[in-house]
Amino acid sequence: MARLIKGMDTKLIHAGEPEPLIAGAVNTPIFQSSTFEYSGAADYHQLRYIRLNNTPNHDVLHAKLAALENAEAALVCSSGMAAIAATLLTLLAPGGHLLAQECLYGGTHDLFARDLPSLGVEVDFIDPDDPDSWRAHLKSNTRAIYVETLSNPLLQVPDLAAIVDFARHHRLTSIIDNTFASPINFRAVEFGFDLSLHSATKYLNGHDDIVAGAVVGNAELVSNIRRKLNLLGGALDPHACFLLNRGLKTLAVRVRHQNESALKIAHFFEQHPAVTRVNYPGLEGHPHHLRACELLDGFGGVLSFELTGGVEAAERFIANATVPTSAPSLGGVHTLIMRPAVTSHAGMSRDERARAGIADGLIRLSVGLETCEDLIEDFERALRCS
Numbered sequence: 001m002a003r004l005i006k007g008m009d010t011k012l013i014h015a016g017e018p019e020p021l022i023a024g025a026v027n028t029p030i031f032q033s034s035t036f037e038y039s040g041a042a043d044y045h046q047l048r049y050i051r052l053n054n055t056p057n058h059d060v061l062h063a064k065l066a067a068l069e070n071a072e073a074a075l076v077c078s079s080g081m082a083a084i085a086a087t088l089l090t091l092l093a094p095g096g097h098l099l100a101q102e103c104l105y106g107g108t109h110d111l112f113a114r115d116l117p118s119l120g121v122e123v124d125f126i127d128p129d130d131p132d133s134w135r136a137h138l139k140s141n142t143r144a145i146y147v148e149t150l151s152n153p154l155l156q157v158p159d160l161a162a163i164v165d166f167a168r169h170h171r172l173t174s175i176i177d178n179t180f181a182s183p184i185n186f187r188a189v190e191f192g193f194d195l196s197l198h199s200a201t202k203y204l205n206g207h208d209d210i211v212a213g214a215v216v217g218n219a220e221l222v223s224n225i226r227r228k229l230n231l232l233g234g235a236l237d238p239h240a241c242f243l244l245n246r247g248l249k250t251l252a253v254r255v256r257h258q259n260e261s262a263l264k265i266a267h268f269f270e271q272h273p274a275v276t277r278v279n280y281p282g283l284e285g286h287p288h289h290l291r292a293c294e295l296l297d298g299f300g301g302v303l304s305f306e307l308t309g310g311v312e313a314a315e316r317f318i319a320n321a322t323v324p325t326s327a328p329s330l331g332g333v334h335t336l337i338m339r340p341a342v343t344s345h346a347g348m349s350r351d352e353r354a355r356a357g358i359a360d361g362l363i364r365l366s367v368g369l370e371t372c373e374d375l376i377e378d379f380e381r382a383l384r385c386s
């Protein structure tokens with residue numbers, strides 16, 4: 001009988017895995033082979049070749065990632081930016097128009113603000129909290145609308161139901177970067193988005209040891225994006241595929257733990273006199289708290305905050321904290337801390353950052369899997385010496 005695969009945790013372990021097992025191995029082996037014996041494929045994209053994203057290690061991930069968001073199809077890519085770039089270059093030709101949330105991951109913002117326009121694609125940034133304003137930006141050539149589940153680094157939650165409705169009504173492709181939520185906290189395709197994108201570098205892999213990306217969604221769209229990715233060359237290599245699949249197996253236990261620790265840490269910072277502001281959607285004071293409760297199964301492992309002493313205090317705090325490592329990136333087992341102004345959002349001008357509400361002294365924290373009490377004790381001490 002076929003294996004029973006229903007719940008999220010079961011899917012993470014078993015969905016997409018070969019049946020029967022290969023030589024009885026409980027893990028899918030790494031197929032370290034660039035090319036495969038010709039078996040009569042008539043279409044170039046059906047030839048088995050690593051760049052064409054169709055080796056057995058790719059196939060397992062595609063089926064597993066689709067299952068996690070109850071989607072028709074998925075595609076892994078060499079990085080999150082490869083997933084984002086391949087998706088937009090597939091959907092938007094010169095003369096096309098994109099609507100995108102203003103506050104975005106720095107690399108995405110850079111791509112939208114500079115690179116897409118240089119290819120003849122128009123981009124308008126919208127306030128995701130003001131649905132009435134979206135219609136005014138709509139044009140006859142508008143093709144897609146792009147948002148993030150939890151914005152980086154302010155953890156805003158757009159009105160995701162309104163975005164999906166707006167896209168359907170105006171026949172736009174709705175795209176969401178679901179990296180910060182992961183399918184544990186939000187299943188974007190099941191919710192109604194056409195495409196859910198991930199930097200699999202973050203929660204999906206979760207161990208800070210590879211760079212990878214994923215596109216999840218409608219089968220026809222994913223197939224078109226795969227064709228483009230095959231030609232752009234952004235394939236994930238089989239060893240990284242293996243590591244990503246290994247990381248995925250613990251996604252649910254990791255993210256649930258990180259949800260719990262981050263909420264405790266957000267409460268700690270919120271009551272501390274040296275902290276002026278904490279951005280975490282799990283806090284009642286967060287402007288999108290109720291929406292986050294409605295939409296998400298957890299608030300995620302990332303929060304950001306500002307200290308009374310501004311940039312200098314932030315620098316001292318980062319230097320004084322001993323458990324976290326000061327590094328960009330997020331979503332892994334290690335707690336990472338950094339200032340977006342000099343790392344993830346350094347590609348934006350100071351003006352662009354100010355407009356997006358990102359203060360130079362803002363600190364972003366990605367909570368890992370260390371003992372939560374150790375982290376809080378460490379932060380308490382670091383704040384005392386800051």
Ligand SMILES: *Cc1c(COP(=O)(O)O)cnc(C)c1O
Pocket residue numbers: 079080081082105107108148152177179180198199200201202211212213
């Ligand atoms: C990191 C990140 C990306 C880019 O992913 P890479 O894997 O570094 O290319 C895109 N979106 C979000 C929200 C991210 O955090």
